[in-house]
Each structure stands twice: as structure tokens, then as C-alpha cells.
Amino acid sequence: MSRMSIFMYSLIAFFSTSSIAAEYQVPSQALKQVVEQKKKVSTRLSNNKQWLALLTPKTHKDIESLAKPELKLAGLRLSPTQLVPSRLKTQYLKLELIELSTIELAASAQNSEPVKRTIKLPTTSIAKVEFSPDSQYISFIALADHGADIYLYDIKKKQTKKLNPSRLNATLGLNYKWLYNSQGLLTNIALNTAPMAEASSDVGPNISVTNAQKAPRRTYQDLLKNAQDDELFNRLTRSQLTLISLEGKATAIGTPDINISYRVSPNNEYILVKQIAPPFSHVVKYRDFSQNVELYSLSGDHLKTLAKLESSEFRPSGSDSVRKGPRLIHWRADKAATLAYVMALDKGDSSIKAPFRDQLMELSAPFSHKGVERVKTPWRIANIQWGEDKLGLITERNSAKKQMRVSFFNTQQHAPLKLWYQKALRDSYKDLGKLVSHKAMIDGQQAGRLFTVENNQLLHYGLGASPKGYQPFLKTLAVDLQSTKAQPLIDTSKTLWQSSVDKLETIRYVISTEPLKLIINRQAKDTPSHLVFINEQSKTETVIEPAKTGLSTFKGMTRELITYKRADGLPLSGNLYLPQGYQPSDGPLPVLMWAYPREYKNAEVASQVNYSPNQYSYISPKGPVPFVAKGFAVFDRVAMPIIGVGKEKPNDNFRTQLIDNAKAAIDTLVEMGVADRERIAIGGHSYGAFMVANLLAHSDLFAAGIARSGAYNRSLTPFGFQHEKRNFWEAPSLYQQISPFTHADKIDEPLLIMHGEMDSNSGTYPMQSARLFKAIRGLGGQARLVTFPYESHSYKAKQSILHMLWEQEEWLDKHVSHKPSAPETKVSFH
Numbered sequence: 001m002s003r004m005s006i007f008m009y010s011l012i013a014f015f016s017t018s019s020i021a022a023e024y025q026v027p028s029q030a031l032k033q034v035v036e037q038k039k040k041v042s043t044r045l046s047n048n049k050q051w052l053a054l055l056t057p058k059t060h061k062d063i064e065s066l067a068k069p070e071l072k073l074a075g076l077r078l079s080p081t082q083l084v085p086s087r088l089k090t091q092y093l094k095l096e097l098i099e100l101s102t103i104e105l106a107a108s109a110q111n112s113e114p115v116k117r118t119i120k121l122p123t124t125s126i127a128k129v130e131f132s133p134d135s136q137y138i139s140f141i142a143l144a145d146h147g148a149d150i151y152l153y154d155i156k157k158k159q160t161k162k163l164n165p166s167r168l169n170a171t172l173g174l175n176y177k178w179l180y181n182s183q184g185l186l187t188n189i190a191l192n193t194a195p196m197a198e199a200s201s202d203v204g205p206n207i208s209v210t211n212a213q214k215a216p217r218r219t220y221q222d223l224l225k226n227a228q229d230d231e232l233f234n235r236l237t238r239s240q241l242t243l244i245s246l247e248g249k250a251t252a253i254g255t256p257d258i259n260i261s262y263r264v265s266p267n268n269e270y271i272l273v274k275q276i277a278p279p280f281s282h283v284v285k286y287r288d289f290s291q292n293v294e295l296y297s298l299s300g301d302h303l304k305t306l307a308k309l310e311s312s313e314f315r316p317s318g319s320d321s322v323r324k325g326p327r328l329i330h331w332r333a334d335k336a337a338t339l340a341y342v343m344a345l346d347k348g349d350s351s352i353k354a355p356f357r358d359q360l361m362e363l364s365a366p367f368s369h370k371g372v373e374r375v376k377t378p379w380r381i382a383n384i385q386w387g388e389d390k391l392g393l394i395t396e397r398n399s400a401k402k403q404m405r406v407s408f409f410n411t412q413q414h415a416p417l418k419l420w421y422q423k424a425l426r427d428s429y430k431d432l433g434k435l436v437s438h439k440a441m442i443d444g445q446q447a448g449r450l451f452t453v454e455n456n457q458l459l460h461y462g463l464g465a466s467p468k469g470y471q472p473f474l475k476t477l478a479v480d481l482q483s484t485k486a487q488p489l490i491d492t493s494k495t496l497w498q499s500s501v502d503k504l505e506t507i508r509y510v511i512s513t514e515p516l517k518l519i520i521n522r523q524a525k526d527t528p529s530h531l532v533f534i535n536e537q538s539k540t541e542t543v544i545e546p547a548k549t550g551l552s553t554f555k556g557m558t559r560e561l562i563t564y565k566r567a568d569g570l571p572l573s574g575n576l577y578l579p580q581g582y583q584p585s586d587g588p589l590p591v592l593m594w595a596y597p598r599e600y601k602n603a604e605v606a607s608q609v610n611y612s613p614n615q616y617s618y619i620s621p622k623g624p625v626p627f628v629a630k631g632f633a634v635f636d637r638v639a640m641p642i643i644g645v646g647k648e649k650p651n652d653n654f655r656t657q658l659i660d661n662a663k664a665a666i667d668t669l670v671e672m673g674v675a676d677r678e679r680i681a682i683g684g685h686s687y688g689a690f691m692v693a694n695l696l697a698h699s700d701l702f703a704a705g706i707a708r709s710g711a712y713n714r715s716l717t718p719f720g721f722q723h724e725k726r727n728f729w730e731a732p733s734l735y736q737q738i739s740p741f742t743h744a745d746k747i748d749e750p751l752l753i754m755h756g757e758m759d760s761n762s763g764t765y766p767m768q769s770a771r772l773f774k775a776i777r778g779l780g781g782q783a784r785l786v787t788f789p790y791e792s793h794s795y796k797a798k799q800s801i802l803h804m805l806w807e808q809e810e811w812l813d814k815h816v817s818h819k820p821s822a823p824e825t826k827v828s829f830h
């Protein structure tokens with residue numbers, strides 16, 4: 001029977017007489033409605049801030065689209081016939097254009113709406129939508145059966161034309177780069193050679209060799225396995241980097257190669273290209289292959305090899321370790337032709353004690369000298385931004401301390417960094433957000449993006465997280481780099497704008513500051529998110545894109561942030577959803593809890609609230625909230641912090657903390673009168689599924705569990721998992737204790753296990769679910785294994801998502817909803 005007959009089989013059908021073949025099922029109407037709701041629009045703002053593009057995304061795929069032939073090579077999943085990624089995350093089916101001046105006119109005329117221009121598309125699916133630097137064109141990639149093409153829409157002439165002379169090679173991503181003068185763009189053009197589509201008959205054994213070099217890499221999937229894979233990868237990804245003018249004239253840049261990235265200098269004279277170099281690794285994904293960093297002229301001539309980077313296969317272990325050689329190589333946005341890059345001062349090995357980890361370097365045209373040293377940092381540099389008035393911004397990370405810090409520096413002096421702020425990686429309360437940026441002008445033309453400086457002040461915006469919830473803001477920041485002392489900046493911020501207290505308003509774009517004009521997303525408890533243009537000076541506003549209609553089945557559903565404490569006093573929280581009209585006097589409800597464990601080194605950060613009481617309750621079909629329509633109380637985003645105090649690692653007490661977290665949540669709901677202690681289910685996806693299996697194995701707190709796309713045997717991820725950096729041989733007892741597979745004999749509550757049959761996520765092999773199911777079955781436990789054909793880590797096909805909801809609905813109905821309540825009993829632990 002064909003797979004296209006839409007039948008489903010268990011992964012372990014070959015050894016299980018109890019495996020079931022079943023057609024896709026559809027859940028009840030309330031749950032089906034969640035899957036069929038429309039997605040929110042995306043936007044693009046032109047550089048001159050005169051045009052706003054609205055992009056309507058496509059909804060869920062059909063299983064037929066996922067079932068099309070694809071190749072799995074070096075971490076890629078490719079369509080061999082189209083030369084594009086076979087599983088694109090976002091595609092658009094509609095493109096509209098709004099002139100911002102009409103928005104302001106609509107604001108002055110009551111009950112008027114801005115005029116939208118719908119752009120006729122050449123295909124039903126587009127991606128990579130951008131404005132040209134001069135804001136005269138909109139470019140996008142159109143996807144068709146033959147492959148991908150670049151189209152230009154002339155805003156003034158209202159005309160669309162295809163630009164590339166032959167199809168793109170988009171195997172390494174749907175990419176192109178505009179010249180800063182808007183006279184053309186760079187992209188990878190497909191070669192005429194046909195890819196090798198079928199396996200060669202000349203086969204032999206596959207051999208791997210180790211040469212005594214350590215290569216402690218994670219357990220990746222879809223890697224190259226043999227010489228045939230190497231040849232296929234080389235053929236499919238090799239392309240001709242090409243400069244295409246607006247008239248369609250094509251200029252080849254160098255010779256065909258595997259071009260992983262390319263960027264043009266701000267003066268439009270040079271092109272920086274990263275190319276993958278053989279031999280190809282069979283241990284890491286393509287981005288970690290050996291690379292050559294090349295410099296070309298805009299006319300296509302090769303000028304210089306800037307660097308040869310070894311494979312990251314041999315990168316030292318540790319979260320802050322990096323491969324040797326230059327990294328973060330890019331053009332300075334404030335210079336005509338200056339490269340900036342980072343060099344590790346500790347050989348890339350974070351285990352080596354060193355006063356400085358990294359150094360920022362620069363190299364200017366004609367690129368014939370050694371790089372100039374700029375700034376040294378004690379932590380690893382994660383990002384660099386360039387601004388006006390000799391300002392730069394460096395973000396550093398220290399994963400061992402779970403800390404980050406953001407500092408300014410003078411781009412023309414060897415002065416110390418000026419600390420802006422430092423925080424724990426997950427500390428949302430101290431996050432000061434992003435800097436407002438704009439396109440720079442160099443020699444009278446558009447160049448790279450710089451963060452904005454107005455009247456010696458910077459602008460930054462963020463969520464404004466606090467114990468009271470989010471209150472987004474736009475603030476100014478004064479920065480003086482004249483002092484040679486390394487003291488932190490004095491906080492002189494001034495608030496220009498802040499979200500209303502009864503709404504959640506987040507900044508999408510800053511149009512101007514004098515007068516202050518913004519485009520924001522606005523939502524409230526009873527109003528979905530929608531786009532609004534506001535003018536603070538005239539106190540006028542215009543709705544650009546109205547709110548989508550909410551789901552009728554869920555009207556009247558309530559949501560409340562519940563705060564409580566763990567047994568050790570740690571504050572915790574979760575979002576409680578209750579059916580319409582529910583009152584505590586109605587008695588306890590069956591409960592579905594949903595969570596995802598997170599590791600911390602700081603109890604204060606672990607207890608933070610990331611929530612707004614003004615958020616609209618968006619209902620994702622992949623989350624637990626749809627089951628409110630089935631009479632459940634849903635406790636979502638239940639805090640599951642795993643904290644390492646002092647020298648202890650978070651996972652040293654994983655099981656104990658997990659149970660303490662869950663017990664505190666259950667006790668709270670029971671004390672509120674909402675929950676029946678005997679009718680509570682626990683669910684989670686990925687690491688959340690790992691949590692579910694552990695809770696069922698080591699406690700009797702739950703009536704049933706739902707575990708999706710998880711990993712359950714940590715010996716199969718021996719070089720670390722999640723944020724655990726110790727390998728199996730450094731902590732064998734930890735790997736054994738933390739693996740629910742080794743405790744499958746204690747899983748005595750019903751467990752629904754689901755997995756995508758083509759899961760590409762690191763560590764979560766489909767085999768993980770199959771082995772756990774087989775163990776539970778062999779030990780006499782109760783479980784159900786459902787695997788989804790063609791699906792990866794997150795399920796995409798509409799049929800798969802509908803069936804997933806049906807499985808969960810049936811499971812909860814059987815094992816939770818109709819489970820009889822029992823007298824209060826003491827909780828026992830294994």
C-alpha cells in the first residue's frame with residue numbers, strides 16, 4: 001500500500017503484533033477550528049519610511065507537499081528538482097502595499113482606512129520579501145515547480161518583472177543581496193549540470209576513521225555518510241555567484257563554488273564571500289564545514305583569499321569554545337570598505353584560563369596589511385553593531401556563568417568598553433531591548449544599517465518586563481565616550497513612549513521622533529493583535545490592519561496568571577485557562593498541565609514572570625489551550641526551573657526539583673478548588689516530553705501523560721543535551737539517573753507518545769520514542785505510540801496536526817476526563 005494513501009504505521013511495526021494502521025482522524029469541531037484559523041500578517045518598512053508592505057502568510061501545509069521527494073544532506077533537506085529547501089518555514093500568498101502618507105490622511109478623516117495596493121504575484125507562493133535600499137522596488141523570490149526566481153516590483157510604474165536569467169540555486173537558503181546603490185543584486189544561479197538523482201550501482205562499504213583528534217559534537221541527523229553523499233552534496237549546492245543588474249545583465253563573480261554567504265561592501269566595490277571547502281565532514285552540519293573566505297571585485301575578479309577556516313568538527317568542547325581563525329567577518333556599516341572580524345585570544349578553547357577571550361580586529365582596503373587591533377574582551381564576543389558618532393556596540397556572553405553584557409566602544413580610539421548593562425542570559429527584567437537603527441549614507445548613497453544617534457542620544461525599545469508584567473517602552477540613552485575610564489554608563493534614560501496600562505502595545509517601527517510617530521502592535525484581553533499607526537503630537541491614530549476575528553468557541557474563556565511557591569520557597573507561576581462561565585462552586589475540573597524545564601544558576605531569575613495581563617489569548621493548535629473547549633482547566637507555561645546553586649550543576653538535582661515544581665503547581669490548583677487531584681494530565685514537547693516521562697516514572701502525581709518528539713535515553717546523546725555540557729563519560733551516573741528509559745519499569749500511568757518519523761532535531765531521533773514504547777510494552781505498562789509520516793520535530797501538515805489533536809482528545813477523554821475521583825490520598829514517590 002502506498003504512503004500517499006495517507007495511512008500511518010508505527011515505527012516498530014516490524015516487530016510488534018499490536019501495531020495499528022489507521023487513517024488520519026479529525027478532532028471535534030472546537031479543536032478543528034483552532035487549526036483552521038488564519039495567521040497574523042508580517043510587515044516590511046521601506047528605508048525612506050514611505051511604504052509599508054503587508055505579507056499574508058500561508059497556513060498549514062498539506063501532507064502531499066511534505067511527501068514530495070527530498071534529500072537529506074549535511075543537515076539540509078532539499079528538493080533535488082527545485083534546488084530549494086524542501087521545508088521552508090515561511091511562505092506568503094499575498095503582498096499588499098500601503099503609502100504611509102495615506103495612513104496619516106486616514107487618521108485626520110474619521111472612519112477612513114488607508115489605501116492598500118495589492119501586488120499581483122507570478123506564483124501562489126513567495127518568500128524573502130525586501131525593499132531596495134532606495135525604496136523604489138520590492139524584491140521577492142517566487143517559488144514554482146521548476147524552482148526559484150527573483151522578481152522586482154517597480155513601485156512607481158506598478159510593474160513586476162523577473163530578474164534572473166536562469167533559476168536560482170537556493171539549496172543553502174533563499175538568499176540575495178542588493179547593491180547599496182540599488183542598481184542590482186547578488187545571488188546564486190544554478191548550473192546547467194544535472195544533479196545525481198539516483199544511487200550509483202558502484203557501491204562498497206562505508207568507512208569512518210578517527211585520527212586521535214577530539215571531536216566532541218552533538219548527535220546531529222541528516223549528515224553526510226559516504227563518498228556518494230559527498231558527491232551529491234557537491235553537485236546540488238555548487239552554484240555561480242552572479243551580479244544581476246536591473247536590466248537583467250548578469251556578471252559572474254569568480255567561478256562556480258559552494259557559496260555559503262556573500263556581502264557587498266558599502267561602497268559597492270568589493271564582495272566578501274564564504275565558500276565551503278572539501279573534504280566534507282561526516283560529523284557536523286554544512287555550516288561547520290571547512291570554509292574559505294574570499295574577496296572579489298564587483299566586476300567578478302578574485303582579489304584575495306582572506307582566511308582558510310578548519311572544520312568545526314575539531315572545535316574544543318564547551319559552550320563558549322569557537323573554531324580557530326577569524327569569525328563574525330563583516331563589513332563595517334559606517335565605512336566605505338573596511339572589514340571587521342573577531343579573533344580568539346585563547347585558541348578558541350574556553351577551558352583555557354585567559355584574561356581576554358576575544359579581540360575585535362579591522363582590515364581596510366586595499367586589504368594588503370595585517371589587521372588592526374581594536375578592542376579586547378574578557379568574555380566571548382557574540383555580536384557587534386555599528387552606530388553614528390564613532391559609536392560601536394559589543395555583546396559578550398559567558399555561558400558558564402549564564403551571563404551576558406552589552407557595552408559601547410569608541411570606533412576610532414583604543415579606549416576601554418563602557419558597560420551599558422549586564423544580566424543573566426534569561427533575565428528579562430534587566431533586558432533593555434534593541435537600539436533603533438537606520439540606513440547610513442556614505443558618499444551620498446545608502447549603506448549599511450547604523451543605530452541612530454539624535455542630539456547625542458540613542459533610542460532603544462523593549463518589552464519592559466517586570467513582576468507586574470510587560471509594559472513596552474521607547475527610551476533615550478546618553479552615551480559619552482570621551483572619558484578614558486572603564487566605568488559603566490550612568491543611567492540617564494528618558495521615556496519617550498510607554499504602552500497603555502490596559503493594553504499590550506509593542507513597537508514595530510519608529511517612523512520619527514520629532515514629532516513621535518510609531519507603528520505598533522496592539523492587543524488586549526479581548527482584542528487580537530493588530531497594527532496601529534500613532535502620532536503622539538497630534539494624538540491621532542489609524543488602524544492599519546484590523547484585528548482578526550477571534551475563535552467563537554473560546555469566547556468567554558478566562559486566563560489568569562497564578563503565582564505560588566515551591567516547597568523551598570522559590571516563587572513560581574503559570575497561566576491558568578478556565579472554560580466560559582466556570583465558577584469554583586461548580587467543583588473541580590480535569591486539568592491539563594503543559595511545561596518545559598529550563599536550567600538556571602540564579603533562583604531570582606528562575607522565578608521571573610514573563611507575561612502581560614493584557615495579552616490576548618492566542619490559541620495554538622500545538623499547545624494545550626484548545627482543550628479548554630473540552631471542559632478542561634489548562635495550566636500552561638507552568639514554571640519548571642532547574643537551578644544549580646553554587647558549584648552544583650542544575651541537572652545534579654533534576655528529578656527532585658522537577659517533582660517539587662509539579663507538586664507545588666498541583667497543590668495550588670487543588671487548594672483553589674479548580675483541580676481534582678486524581679484527574680490531572682501532564683504534557684510537553686521535545687525537552688518537555690523528556691520531562692513528562694520523568695514525572696510519570698518518579699512520581700504518582702499525574703493520571704496520564706502526553707509526550708511529543710522527545711528523547712528518553714541520554715546515553716544516545718553522549719556529548720551533552722539541552723544545556724548540559726558534561727559528556728556521558730564525565731557523568732555516567734547522571735545520564736543514567738536522568739534518563740526515563742532506564743526507569744521505564746516505573747512508568748505505571750498511561751503515556752501517549754508521538755513523534756515525527758523524519759525528526760531532524762539534534763538528539764530526538766524517532767528511535768527514542770520507539771525504544772521507550774517497546775520498553776513500556778515489554779514491562780507491562782500502558783502506552784500508545786503514534787508516528788507521523790514525513791514530519792520533522794515540529795509537525796507541519798494540516799492532516800498531522802488534526803490527527804495529533806484527535807489523539808490527545810481521545811487520550812484525555814479515556815484516561816483523565818472519565819477517571820473517577822478518589823478520596824484525598826497522600827502522594828507517594830518512587
